Amino acid sequence: MAEIRATPGRGWVESVRRFFDGDIWYSFTRSPMTMAAGAVTFLYFFLAAFGPWVAPHDPFDLASITLLDASLPPAWLEYGDPRFLLGTDIQGRDMLSAIIYGSRVSLLIGFASVILSLVLGVGLGLISGFVGGAVDAFIMRVAEVQLSFPSILVALLINGVLRGVLDVQNQADLAYAVLILSIGLSNWVQFARTVRGSTMVERNKEYVQAAHVIGISPALIMWRHILPNVLGPVLVIATIQLALAIISEATLSFLGVGLPPTEPSLGTLIRVGNDYLFSGEWWITIFPGAALALLVLAVNLLGDWLRDALNPKLR
Amino acid sequence: MPLLEVENLVVEFPTRRGTLTAVNDISLHIDEGEVLGVVGESGAGKSMTGAAIIGLLEPPGRVASGRILLEGERLDNLPYEKMRRIRGKRIGAIFQDPLTSLNPLYSVGYQLVETIQTHTDMTPTQARARAIELLTEVGIPAPERRVDQYPHQFSGGMRQRVVIALALCVNPRLIIADEPTTALDVSIQAQIIALLKRLCRDHGTAVMLVTHDMGVIAETADRVAVMYAGRIAEIGPVREVIKNAKHPYTHGLMGSIPSIGHDNERLEQIPGAMPRLTDIPVGCAFNPRCPHAFDKCRTVRPDLLPVEDSWTACWLYDGEAGRTIEASKTLVAATKADALLERNHG
């Protein structure tokens, strides 16, 4: 189909205008499901960013927590307290606030680990696809070996090793780093394989040959020419991986090798609440679980939509 | 009655920025056993015309108005299933890339037999015999052996022959060939052209040959339609169009083709480029690039007018504009094609 002439853009105002006039934004506005997913994701991001200001309580402020409020059901049930919309846990912490703080932690770890696997995967994929030969064979064999294990298993393994090496029990901050490393290192393969494939296509295109003829160094060609052209699919994978990373974090935390209950993520909240599921205090685990499911679903839907919107064949 | 008649065909593509008209009100006909060439540059709407006739317009493209008649029967409003049967039986199609027209997973023979059996009630043995016969006819050596091979075992030229054999399976009345030689080397091109011509002669099949290559048209077609920006600029006998071009666009197009034996330092060039479908000029679509454009060209769209043996859509040939055919002929005289004609026949 004929391309539609765009007016030459100047400055960021023009860029923003072009984005909202573009096909991607158009396909976004045409899909109610995607718009809902976008709204939910945005809400989570907003809560995560401004948690301390929007949460009704500070679940970590020991001074404000009293055991008198412990195990209150959600506000709309009998014995519910309007101060605690989603009820409280057995220590009297507000569940809604705990979930907001938990989402904050989950998103933080999710993002950080996706960025880690993205940088690692894109870098290795670029080198693998561009250099080829033995380097490519080595990187790809490592990737395949890692891929043959479930990624949660790899994450557990890395987690175990790191916990053995580092003194995690005494340094809560390290728990973050260990989680990010173990999730990040277990998910780079997807990025590397995709980027390698696109790189091998781009490498043989004439604009890359033109850069060779000019005498641009291979490193600069990778960085300036090929990288910008292979990032489209990376964005899609990153979105879907974000959902997976959040799940991984929750799984690790649920298994007890994630964040300690003093700094609960959604996974920790579920694990802690799980103990009381059958003693009647279902809300302690169900609400964090629902919050996790909603977040992951929304991010996943966004990823699906992005994949379709960026694929010229499906447009 | 002509075999195929296209009347006032309009093909549109609705997009969210408005509807694009890829083919704008064209009429043409093809007689039995005739080769009609359709030439034009990319974006002229020539492939779209072919696709509309065989009912293979890619959505959201659609025939917005006009009629397509094959042996008097309307094709443009047929339901998909009915059209599919006509496509197999009465209209054959040959596309540019032979590899995409063949299924890589099945042997050539299987694909031929399947097509034959879909449209006739031959037994498998008969169908296989027919397949071998077809392969022989399109010039594939050792057809008894080749029939069981897979598309990747054939070279480009041989694959295109297989595609032609597929199109011929059930003796279609009309073949739409969209750039059938473009992906092939020159020496193979010549073989395929000769094959198409021979088949046409032997079976009385009509061919609509869509291509950008004037040379292929010159050798193969009986009549030629020159398309520009979704419309026919000129249509007539191939000799007349090539050697005695009427429309300034055809004229410029001819001049811009380099040819062996002509030692002109510069080629004639048409300034500018074909307009995009989003901004086709008012009046004659060619007017901004036309050296002879006058006021009427910029406001009123010309329709095809008979000029000598051909038809052309150009106000230069309209008596009312105060310009006679003779005058406009001197305008476009001394053409390269004329010089050629003298050299060859003088």
Next chain:
Amino acid sequence: MAEAIAKTREARAKIRDAGGREVAMLKVQGLKRYFDVSAPWLNRVIERQPKQILRAVDGIDFEIGQGETFGLVGESGCGKSTVARLIVGLYGPTDGSIELEGRDIAGLSRQQMAPMRRRLQMIFQDPYASLNPRWRVRDIIAEPIRAFGLAQGQAAIDAKVGDLLETVKLTARDGEKFPHEFSGGQRQRISIARALASEPEFLVCDEPTSALDVSVQAQILNLMKDLQRAFGLTYLFISHNLAVVYHISDRVGVMYLGKLVEVAPAKTLFATPRHPYTRLLLDTIPDLDMTGRERMPVAGEVPNPINPPSGCTFHPRCPFANDRCRAEIPQPRPLGDGAIVSCHGIEEGRIPDGPTLQAPARPEGLV
């Protein structure tokens, strides 16, 4: 641009050898490039297959004089694009030398090649793939200017980019746009502007008009001729289109399966083609003069270059082939009028003169 023209002219004047003879712009001798197209090692061992070597370019010699246009024609797979890539250093040669104004550049490392690159640029076939879709046109054209340090400061670079765009008949404002906003012909102009940005003397043009419509092709060919005159450029022009090659070239080489079978001045080659393959090619071009003409196309196809025929590789398709042609590889021999032909039949004088391939007995069976 005037400054650039003066500079190229000045450089040109210096290049003469000890005897005061002008040194060829490009001299290629015994150039070979083989590709290993074998199956992976494990498959080879298991299936007991030998290594497979594709001789893309198999020993070719030619010279291009300063300011000359040398056309290289041949069918797909004959190795003409490999020649282009060898000359600009995208591939290293397996054997042979490539001299740019007397200096061998074959197999130089990237660093050693750097000073030569400025003088040697390339125009590619596909206008859609040859420009980075994520870059603005001004950055695409500025890339060589920055890489070779030909202008200092943003203002100077912008001015030069604007000049270049105007040289190829675009406007300086087009620099702000992205490649997708241009048509194929305009993109090819941008490609040419980028190639000119380093003020080269020699341009390798690999099918620069094959992807374009005829009217656009005419514009680009005319532009290339104008640029050649203005800057004293030397072209290696590669195409499968004989008419285009005839139009633009001073001398023409015909390639078949990795070998140059005939080299001659363009007029000579097209008026009196010698090698049977050249005659075949000339025979098969559809031409506007041919309306209604019945033409006997030549049988056969280009053989698989991994397994080329013995002796003269053209012998299976050649109506004049005899036992010597099947056994012995013909060597290039100069004829009186500047033509160099590799053919036993021509050497022995047993192939009749004539513009077309009038075979004594044409193999039947094929169309």
